[in-house]
Structure formats: structure tokens, C-alpha cells
Amino acid sequence: MNDHIDVKDRIEGDRRAIDGLDARIIELLAQRSHISDRIQKNRIGSGGPRTVLAREAEVLSRYQDGLGPKGTPIAMSVLRLCRGAVPTDAQLTNDRP
Numbered sequence: 001m002n003d004h005i006d007v008k009d010r011i012e013g014d015r016r017a018i019d020g021l022d023a024r025i026i027e028l029l030a031q032r033s034h035i036s037d038r039i040q041k042n043r044i045g046s047g048g049p050r051t052v053l054a055r056e057a058e059v060l061s062r063y064q065d066g067l068g069p070k071g072t073p074i075a076m077s078v079l080r081l082c083r084g085a086v087p088t089d090a091q092l093t094n095d096r097p
């Protein structure tokens with residue numbers, strides 16, 4: 001019976017740890033997305049493309065090196081999160097100083 005309570009407590013403790021890690025991951029993703037958006041806006045503002053596939057390939061490799069094959073879909077989701085929607089012509093005109 002005591003063992004059962006210990007196991008429940010350990011699981012609860014570990015879940016709180018996971019909740020804390022998830023909160024940090026979400027905050028880091030929001031920061032990443034903000035910085036990525038700034039780069040994309042600067043590039044578009046100077047006549048460049050929104051996305052740069054060579055750079056995205058570097059990011060993909062980093063996740064694959066760190067996490068193995070399971071890193072691939074994670075990197076793709078991160079890149080999808082950070083790529084803004086393709087802007088309309090009107091937005092591009094309004095964004096220009």
C-alpha cells in the first residue's frame with residue numbers, strides 16, 4: 001500500500017517537473033519565433049525572400065544531430081511555427097518604411 005503511494009507521489013513529482021519543462025520549452029519557442037520573424041521581416045524589407053532553404057537545412061541537421069531521426073519532424077514543426085504566413089502585397093507595402 002505504502003509502495004503504491006510512493007509510486008503515485010513520484011509520478012506526480014515527475015509530472016510537475018515535466019510541466020515546468022513544457023512551460024520553458026513553450027517560452028523558448030515563443031522567443032525563437034519572435035527572433036525568426038524579425039529576421040524574415042528585415043530580409044523581406046530589403047527585397048529578399050522570406051525563407052532560406054540552406055539555413056533551414058542547417059537547422060534540420062542540428063536537430064537530427066542532437067535527437068537522431070526523431071529530430072526531423074521536430075525541426076520541421078519548429079520551422080513551420082517560426083515561418084510566418086506568406087504576406088499579402090498590401091502587407092508588404094505597409095511594412096516598408
Ligand SMILES: C=C(O[C@@H]1C=C(C(=O)O)C=C[C@H]1O)C(=O)O
Nearest residue numbers: 036039050051052055056059082
Ligand atoms: C530566421 C531565418 O529565416 C527563415 C526562418 C528560419 C528559422 O526559423 O530558423 C530559417 C531560415 C529561414 O527560412 C533565417 O534566415 O535565419
